[in-house]
Amino acid sequence: MAQAKYVQRGETIDFINNTSADIVAGEVISLSNRIGVAATAIPVGTKGAINVMGVYDLPALTTEAFTIGQTVYFKDGKVQATETDATPAGWIIEPKSQAGTIARVKID
Template sequence: MAKNYQQDGKTLDFQNTGATDIHSGDAVLSGSLVGVAHDDIPAGLWGVLHTSGVFVLPKAAEAVTVGQKLYLADGKLTAEAGEAAALKPLAGTAWATAEVDAVSVPVRLGY
């Protein structure tokens, strides 16, 4: 194995520096990286975020097509990347189609 190998990159240690708890399954922003909380992460404590895999996450009230890039905005996935001054972080790629009235969609993180 390469001497500079650190890890497989499927998870990220994350400190919840916010004032509220993060719940298992929540989409979480760390810098510009979107991950999903493995377990509950109480405010001020450390936890683990998944950075790869397919997760069902809440989405905005818009239609989504399979393969579409999705971004995170206010805890929901959206197809809108935003303007240059307010770019939204890439969450991943839609893994299925979802109608406008669907409240969630499967997304493959990071791609």
């Protein structure tokens, strides 16, 4: 029988910044099929913490309204309803009017 070894709670994960730019605290990071939010600054080539659970106010397209429970995506620095070429971001926990600039998103 396979055995599992507990590693961590999972609200944050270790992330090595293999990009060409420093990551600032609060920056949204694409993790292929989901997003995370940098918990701290992560200089190029170093390891830091990425939050992968929680509720965040994120910039959103001002051409779309969102409803509670709606799945949303992250593309070009904004939350949007369309998944085409976008990274799953989570789901809406507070309605947003079409003109609203911020979406309150539960990431997980």
